[in-house]
Amino acid sequence: GGIITQTPKFLIGQEGQKLTLKCQQNFNHDTMYWYRQDSGKGLRLIYYSITENDLQKGDLSEGYDASREKKSSFSLTVTSAQKNEMAVFLCASSIGTGGSYEQYFGPGTRLTVL
Amino acid sequence: GDKVKQSPSALSLQEGTNSALRCNFSIAATTVQWFLQNPRGSLINLFYLVPGTKENGRLKSAFDSKESYSTLHIRDAQLEDSGTYFCAAEGNYAQGLTFGLGTRVSVFP
Numbered sequence: 001g002g003i004i005t006q007t008p009k010f011l012i013g014q015e016g017q018k019l020t021l022k023c024q025q026n027f028n029h030d031t032m033y034w035y036r037q038d039s040g041k042g043l044r045l046i047y048y049s050i051t052e053n054d055l056q057k058g059d060l061s062e063g064y065d066a067s068r069e070k071k072s073s074f075s076l077t078v079t080s081a082q083k084n085e086m087a088v089f090l091c092a093s094s095i096g097t098g099g100s101y102e103q104y105f106g107p108g109t110r111l112t113v114l
Numbered sequence: 115g116d117k118v119k120q121s122p123s124a125l126s127l128q129e130g131t132n133s134a135l136r137c138n139f140s141i142a143a144t145t146v147q148w149f150l151q152n153p154r155g156s157l158i159n160l161f162y163l164v165p166g167t168k169e170n171g172r173l174k175s176a177f178d179s180k181e182s183y184s185t186l187h188i189r190d191a192q193l194e195d196s197g198t199y200f201c202a203a204e205g206n207y208a209q210g211l212t213f214g215l216g217t218r219v220s221v222f223p
Contacts, residue, residue, distance in 0.1 A: 041216075042213030043202070043213045045211070048209070100145040100204040102159065105149075105159075107156055108155050108156075110155075
């Protein structure tokens with residue numbers, strides 16, 4: 001088994017601020033993902049990465065940067081936080097590349113922008 | 115939510131009864147995952163499906179890629195089955211999951 005850790009658990013920011021969220025996995029999975037969930041909605045893909053230093057845009061990449069520093073970690077940066085924004089950011093990982101594999105999710109980071 | 119449509123959007127079940135949730139896909143899905151999101155927000159993996167069926171305890175799921183739909187059956191509903199159920203689909207390559215909007219299930223005594 002393995003685990004996905006997301007830090008911080010709660011993030012409060014100011015309008016215009018640059019904010020960074022971190023994700024670590026010890027599954028030794030190749031592919032990692034960042035999703036955003038708005039209240040009462042499904043998840044939407046922001047970025048994913050199939051290997052270290054790789055980056056692929058999802059449907060919601062505008063306003064975000066991401067970095068896959070090493071196989072086990074994937075960070076997401078909100079480049080300029082929007083006032084009154086509230087969302088949960090969920091990190092996931094899956095074992096392989098070049099195909100579809102089961103994804104496992106972390107517990108999420110809850111963002112509130114004042 | 116348009117590419118993956120879940121129905122119903124909400125469901126109220128008496129303990130001990132059975133029910134079915136459905137997802138229809140307008141994308142070329144090759145695999146489907148079903149999750150339960152608990153009140154704390156954690157996503158619990160229920161099923162990972164290629165075309166076919168799987169069963170786990172009181173839950174059973176099916177995925178028909180030709181007809182582009184998947185179902186999740188809950189048998190003998192229990193209070194701990196309450197939460198929001200999401201289906202999500204992926205195509206041939208690891209490009210991320212496309213999620214439905216979820217079905218909120220409430221089980222009452």
